[in-house]
Structures are given as C-alpha cells and as structure tokens.
Amino acid sequence: MSGISHPEAAARFVADDARAHWHDQALWWVRKKRDVASSAVPDWEALRDAAAGIKAHTLSRIGDYLEEFERNATARGAKVWFARDAAEHNAVVHGILSERGVTKLVKSKSMLTEECHLNPYLEARGIEVTDTDLGERIVQLRHEPPSHIVLPAIHLKKEEIGELFHQQLGTEKGASDPKYLTEAARQHLRRRFLEAGAGLTGVNFAVAETGGVVVCTNEGNADMGTTLPPVHIACMGVEKLIPRLQDLAVFLRLLARSATGQPVTTYTTHFHGPRREGELHIVVVDNGRSAQLKDKVFRRSLACIRCGACMNTCPVFRRSGGYSYGFIVPGPIGSILAPGRDASAYSTLPFASSLCGSCSDVCPVRIDLHHELLAWRQEIVKRGLLPRSKRVAMKLAGWVLRFAWLYRLAGWLARRVIPALPRGLVYARWNTWGQQRELPPMPRETFRELYRRLRGRP
Amino acid sequence: MLTVGLFIPCYIEQLYPQVGMAALRLLERHGVRAEYPEQQTCCGQPMANSGCNADAAPLAARFLRVFRGYEYVVAPSGSCVSMVRNHYDQFLDGQPGFDHLKRSTFELCEFLVDVLKLGEVGGRFPHKVGLHQSCHGLRELRLGSGSERRVPGFDKVRSLLQRLQDIQLVELQRPDECCGFGGTFSVNEEAVSCMMGKDRVADHERAGAEIITGVDMSCLMHLEGLIRRERKPLRVMHVAEILDQSEGA
Numbered sequence: 001m002s003g004i005s006h007p008e009a010a011a012r013f014v015a016d017d018a019r020a021h022w023h024d025q026a027l028w029w030v031r032k033k034r035d036v037a038s039s040a041v042p043d044w045e046a047l048r049d050a051a052a053g054i055k056a057h058t059l060s061r062i063g064d065y066l067e068e069f070e071r072n073a074t075a076r077g078a079k080v081w082f083a084r085d086a087a088e089h090n091a092v093v094h095g096i097l098s099e100r101g102v103t104k105l106v107k108s109k110s111m112l113t114e115e116c117h118l119n120p121y122l123e124a125r126g127i128e129v130t131d132t133d134l135g136e137r138i139v140q141l142r143h144e145p146p147s148h149i150v151l152p153a154i155h156l157k158k159e160e161i162g163e164l165f166h167q168q169l170g171t172e173k174g175a176s177d178p179k180y181l182t183e184a185a186r187q188h189l190r191r192r193f194l195e196a197g198a199g200l201t202g203v204n205f206a207v208a209e210t211g212g213v214v215v216c217t218n219e220g221n222a223d224m225g226t227t228l229p230p231v232h233i234a235c236m237g238v239e240k241l242i243p244r245l246q247d248l249a250v251f252l253r254l255l256a257r258s259a260t261g262q263p264v265t266t267y268t269t270h271f272h273g274p275r276r277e278g279e280l281h282i283v284v285v286d287n288g289r290s291a292q293l294k295d296k297v298f299r300r301s302l303a304c305i306r307c308g309a310c311m312n313t314c315p316v317f318r319r320s321g322g323y324s325y326g327f328i329v330p331g332p333i334g335s336i337l338a339p340g341r342d343a344s345a346y347s348t349l350p351f352a353s354s355l356c357g358s359c360s361d362v363c364p365v366r367i368d369l370h371h372e373l374l375a376w377r378q379e380i381v382k383r384g385l386l387p388r389s390k391r392v393a394m395k396l397a398g399w400v401l402r403f404a405w406l407y408r409l410a411g412w413l414a415r416r417v418i419p420a421l422p423r424g425l426v427y428a429r430w431n432t433w434g435q436q437r438e439l440p441p442m443p444r445e446t447f448r449e450l451y452r453r454l455r456g457r458p
Numbered sequence: 459m460l461t462v463g464l465f466i467p468c469y470i471e472q473l474y475p476q477v478g479m480a481a482l483r484l485l486e487r488h489g490v491r492a493e494y495p496e497q498q499t500c501c502g503q504p505m506a507n508s509g510c511n512a513d514a515a516p517l518a519a520r521f522l523r524v525f526r527g528y529e530y531v532v533a534p535s536g537s538c539v540s541m542v543r544n545h546y547d548q549f550l551d552g553q554p555g556f557d558h559l560k561r562s563t564f565e566l567c568e569f570l571v572d573v574l575k576l577g578e579v580g581g582r583f584p585h586k587v588g589l590h591q592s593c594h595g596l597r598e599l600r601l602g603s604g605s606e607r608r609v610p611g612f613d614k615v616r617s618l619l620q621r622l623q624d625i626q627l628v629e630l631q632r633p634d635e636c637c638g639f640g641g642t643f644s645v646n647e648e649a650v651s652c653m654m655g656k657d658r659v660a661d662h663e664r665a666g667a668e669i670i671t672g673v674d675m676s677c678l679m680h681l682e683g684l685i686r687r688e689r690k691p692l693r694v695m696h697v698a699e700i701l702d703q704s705e706g707a
Contacts, residue, residue: 354640377509398513437683
C-alpha cells in the first residue's frame with residue numbers, strides 16, 4: 001500500500017480557504033452542541049470514569065464475555081458467526097445472502113463493513129447494496145468513502161448534494177432545500193427497503209448478559225432495514241461487547257451527547273434474537289483487534305465507541321478534512337488505529353496533531369488519545385519510519401543541547417548571522433516557518449547574559 | 459528565604475530574554491530568591507514529541523543533574539513544565555531525586571497561585587487583553603478547567619490577571635482552541651498550523667484585544683510571527699511581562 005502524506009493532503013484542503021473554514025465551523029458547531037448536552041448531565045465526568053472502567057474491565061476478560069454473549073444470543077435464536085479478518089467477514093455475509101438467494105441488501109451505518117470493504121466485495125458478486133443512512137447514501141452515490149464516522153457527508157455542501165440528487169435521483173435542477181432533498185432520498189430509499197431480501201446493520205453495543213445487540217440511529221433506517229426484509233445481519237467488532245444490560249445506562253447517556261449533542265439517538269433499538277419468522281445473524285469480527293489488545297499502550301483505544309467527538313473537537317481534523325487521513329476512521333482515533341494496521345503507509349498520521357489534548361478531554365471513554373499519538377510517534381521512530389531528514393535534525397539538535405557551550409555557540413551564531421542576511425535569503429523556500437510567519441526577534445543578549453550583567457555571576 | 463531554581467526554556471533564553479527577566483523580577487518581588495543554573499539547556503521536548511526518545515533521554519538526565527537539590531523549580535512555560543512533570547518518567551523513573559523534581563517543578567502562574575498563594579498582585583494594566591490558553595498548561599497541567607470538561611470552573615492564569623486594575627480581559631468565541639504551534643508540528647504541518655494560528659488571531663481581533671497573552675512564549679512566537687507578517691494592530695506579551703510591568707510601574 002502506498003503511503004498517505006497527511007501534510008500534503010491537508011495543505012490541499014487548506015488551500016480552499018472558504019471551504020476549509022466552512023468545514024471547521026460546521027464541526028465546531030457540533031462540538032458546541034456536545035458541550036451544551038454534556039453540561040445538562042450531572043456527574044458527566046463520573047460517567048466517563050464509569051465508561052472507561054467498564055471498557056477496561058470488559059477488554060481484560062473479552063474471551064469470557066464473548067463466550068457468554070454467544071451462549072445467550074444463540075439461546076435466543078440468533079446465529080453467531082466469528083470472523084478472524086475482513087475476508088472471513090465478507091465471506092460469511094456473502095454466504096448468508098447467497099444461500100438464501102438474496103440479491104438486494106439494505107445497510108444501515110456500519111464502520112466495520114467500511115473497514116472490511118464489504119460493499120465492493122458484494123457488488124462484485126452480483127449483490128445490489130444500498131446504504132440507507134442519508135449521509136452514507138450520498139457518499140455511496142458519489143462513489144466516495146465517508147469523510148467522518150458519524151457525519152459521513154460533512155465535507156459536502158447542500159448545493160453539491162442537490163446537484164448529485166438531480167443527476168442520480170431526478171430532483172429539480174438547482175434545488176438545494178434540505179427538506180426537499182431529504183424527502184427525495186426518503187422516497188428513493190423506501191423502494192429499496194421494500195425490495196431488499198436482507199438488512200445489514202452495525203452494532204453499537206452487544207450485551208453479554210442478555211445476548212442482545214443494540215443499534216443507535218437517528219433516521220430509523222436500521223429499523224426499516226431490519227423490519228421489512230426477513231433476514232437481519234448484524235456485524236460487530238469484538239470490542240462492542242459490554243457485560244451487563246445496566247451498563248447501557250452509562251454508554252447511552254454518553255454516546256449521543258458526545259456524538260451530536262443530542263440527549264439520546266432518535267432510535268435505540270434492542271435486538272434480542274430474531275423476530276418471528278425471521279433470522280438474526282450476528283457476525284463478530286476480530287480483524288486485528290486481538291493483536292491490538294495484546295499491546296499494553298494501544299489496547300486502550302479499543303475502548304472507542306465511535307462517537308466522533310475527537311474529530312469534531314480536533315483543530316487539525318476540522319481544517320484538513322476526513323480524506324486527508326486516507327483511512328476509514330480519520331481524526332485522532334483514526335491516527336492511532338491506522339498505523340496499527342500499516343505503520344509504514346500511515347506513518348504521518350500520528351504527527352497530524354499539535355498534541356493539544358482536546359481529544360482526550362472530550363473522549364467519553366477517556367482514551368488518552370494525545371498520549372497514544374505520542375506513543376505512536378516513538379513507535380514510528382523505533383521502526384525507522386521517520387524521514388531521514390527529520391531523524392538527522394533531531395539527532396543533531398539533541399547532540400548540540402547536550403553541551404551548554406555548544407548550545408550557546410549555536411544560538412549566538414544564529415542570532416548574529418540571520419539578521420545579517422538579506423531577507424530574500426532568510427525567507428527563501430527552505431524556510432518553512434517563514435512562508436507565512438515572521439521569524440522571532442534575534443536579540444543581542446540572551447537571558448543568561450542579562451542575568452549575569454544585572455544579577456552578577458552566580 | 460525560599461530559593462527556587464529558575465528554569466528558562468531554551469527559546470526564551472535565546473529569543474525572549476525579557477520574559478525570563480520579567481519572571482525573575484516577579485519572583486523576587488514576591489520574596490523568592492531565584493537562582494539561574496547556567497548549565498541548563500533544553501528539557502528535550504522537541505525530540506521527545508517527535509518520538510526521538512533516544513535523543514531526549516540525555517537531556518532529561520542533564521535536567522535532573524542541573525536542577526536536583528532545589529526546593530522548587532519554576533519556569534515561565536506550561537509546556538516545558540509538563541515535559542518534566544508528565545513525560546520524564548520514561549527517562550528518569552527511579553532515579554534519585556526525580557520524584558522530588560517532578561513534584562516540585564511548577565509553571566510560574568501555578569507557582570504564584572498554588573505555592574506562594576499570592577493574595578495581592580498590585581498595579582494597573584489599562585489594556586484590552588486576550589488570554590490565549592496554551593494547551594499543555596491547560597490540559598496537561600490543568601491551570602484551568604477547560605471548555606471540554608464538566609468540572610467546577612477555575613482558571614489560575616486568568617485569576618492572576620483579573621487582579622490587575624483596569625485590565626479588560628476580552629471574551630473569545632473559542633476560549634481555548636489550540637493556536638497550532640505544536641513544536642515541530644508548526645513546520646511539519648505548516649498549512650494547518652498557520653490556518654489555526656490565523657483563526658486564533660482573528661478571534662482575539664474580533665474580541666477587541668490589543669494584546670494577546672499566555673503562559674507559553676512558544677505559542678505566542680507563532681502568533682506573533684503571523685501578526686507581524688500581516689501587520690495586524692496586535693502584539694503579544696507573556697503573562698510574566700504583564701504582571702511584572704503592572705507591579706513594577
């Protein structure tokens with residue numbers, strides 16, 4: 001896989017200043033909604049503690065809880081499948097569909113199936129796949145991946161969606177009223193729901209104690225997709241498990257408030273076994289998660305409940321867009337998960353952060369995201385993936401700073417030489433700092449010299 | 459008399475000596491003897507934040523050698539103090555004197571508020587000031603409650619500035635968004651870094667600030683670079699400079 005350069009992709013996004021600001025402001029608005037919603041809950045911080053504790057506990061005994069979940073789900077009449085990786089996951093889903101002769105599948109949002117690239121896999125095998133979440137449907141019609149895990153089409157303006165719908169769904173040319181466009185999508189999707197032979201959903205939480213799975217949506221599309229067709233396939237990563245039903249009381253209060261600033265998602269649907277004369281298949285996927293679980297630093301990010309709050313608050317994400325990360329999960333959490341999959345291809349992502357720490361403070365399950373990003377930087381260096389020029393620069397600086405006299409000499413030279421050079425040379429292309437910024441002042445005297453002069457030698 | 463080791467971050471020593479002097483005078487005026495150990499260089503944060511731990515480790519060891527034995531170590535920087543307090547464990551865990559160093563290294567405002575428990579800060583500062591919350595001071599040292607967390611509000615830096623007469627602290631639309639400096643991030647991700655910085659400057663400008671202040675000169679160096687390039691009618695001052703100037707006047 002060829003590598004992604006976040007700085008280059010981000011620079012392209014920033015180059016369209018109006019659009020980059022619009023993207024920043026749209027997501028900041030969501031962040032502010034999250035602030036308001038979380039303020040309305042007493043003991044928000046205690047809820048975060050509880051959520052982090054439950055996740056840490058569950059991950060420490062994931063094998064036991066998986067067994068308990070499988071036992072209870074099976075007892076309720078669901079069929080539980082286990083898939084080691086994306087290929088197995090796709091094959092299981094395809095197997096279920098082809099055995100029943102299903103050629104039309106409706107899907108609600110599932111980042112896992114994006115991760116496994118299920119859609120192209122099924123389409124190559126003659127199955128028509130319709131994403132039914134409005135944002136997902138929009139990016140599907142554009143043949144694009146989602147640019148945000150909760151708001152898949154946040155990179156698009158309503159005028160662009162109007163044009164897309166005009167071309168693909170036959171809406172009026174130039175119409176961009178969200179209500180009108182949504183209604184058009186609703187009519188278009190309704191037919192797909194009625195024709196589908198199976199419905200696929202993601203899973204927000206799987207409860208070991210009851211064997212039930214819980215799906216949270218705002219559009220009710222998961223409910224349509226699981227009520228109309230006779231077959232429901234629910235796909236989940238192993239990390240979606242929680243031990244008890246009562247644990248939902250913690251996570252459901254955190255999830256929607258963190259994600260969109262709503263008190264709760266419009267629909268929170270519990271599936272305990274198949275409905276009458278229907279089938280429920282639950283596909284539990286590892287795909288690298290147990291390897292991550294073995295790592296005592298990066299295991300913590302397995303607690304992620306995919307709320308997207310770290311993206312909305314991230315000043316870099318808001319100004320570089322989801323596609324600049326080149327990974328299915330972008331933003332701070334994606335920059336931790338992606339190098340876990342392929343450190344070489346995604347080596348620039350852990351550096352796509354000013355380490356401001358805002359992500360760690362909004363995370364509802366208290367993942368110390370910015371510290372994990374820092375830990376990934378160390379890992380990138382250890383594996384020899386930092387560009388040589390940066391490696392050498394750091395080595396050199398580190399060496400100079402080991403000797404006070406050498407450090408003083410280097411500082412003295414810089415402060416004498418730079419002001420003496422012609423501006424054109426100082427602000428030439430080599431000076432990345434100086435492309436948009438002036439260099440700091442270069443005073444004659446250092447603090448040490450001032451201190452000696454004014455306070456006397458120590 | 460209480461004696462502290464004055465930790466002057468490398469870029470302040472070389473580029474902003476007046477900030478170090480302001481911190482020194484401030485401490486002295488409040489009854490503290492501040493000693494500047496001349497063998498200090500850099501805490502190693504640029505290397506550590508780039509993941510180059512092997513290059514940072516000798517600097518951490520050097521820092522401990524230089525500052526071991528002081529009752530307190532005080533620096534006019536949140537970021538560099540966070541390096542010592544929150545990130546030195548990986549290099550110095552178990553070394554004699556490290557536990558004490560870690561517990562007794564303070565950012566200047568934090569030292570004034572939490573250790574000296576300063577009641578009065580004298581003086582007038584009749585200006586409109588925008589307070590830039592440096593991320594590491596805010597979120598790693600918890601100098602303030604921050605806009606993300608739902609805890610009782612507090613802000614140590616603001617509380618100090620508010621004691622100055624006639625100061626007007628302006629209200630920002632985004633009270634604690636990152637300025638985009640981020641150490642090597644400022645050149646690694648130049649485009650995003652500068653956009654973040656310009657957005658911060660614009661927020662302060664809209665709020666009517668004449669001066670942007672903060673506890674980290676590194677953030678202010680980045681913002682100043684943008685301000686000067688675009689010839690904006692704003693200037694930057696370290697919090698220590700504001701407090702020192704007001705009191706000293």
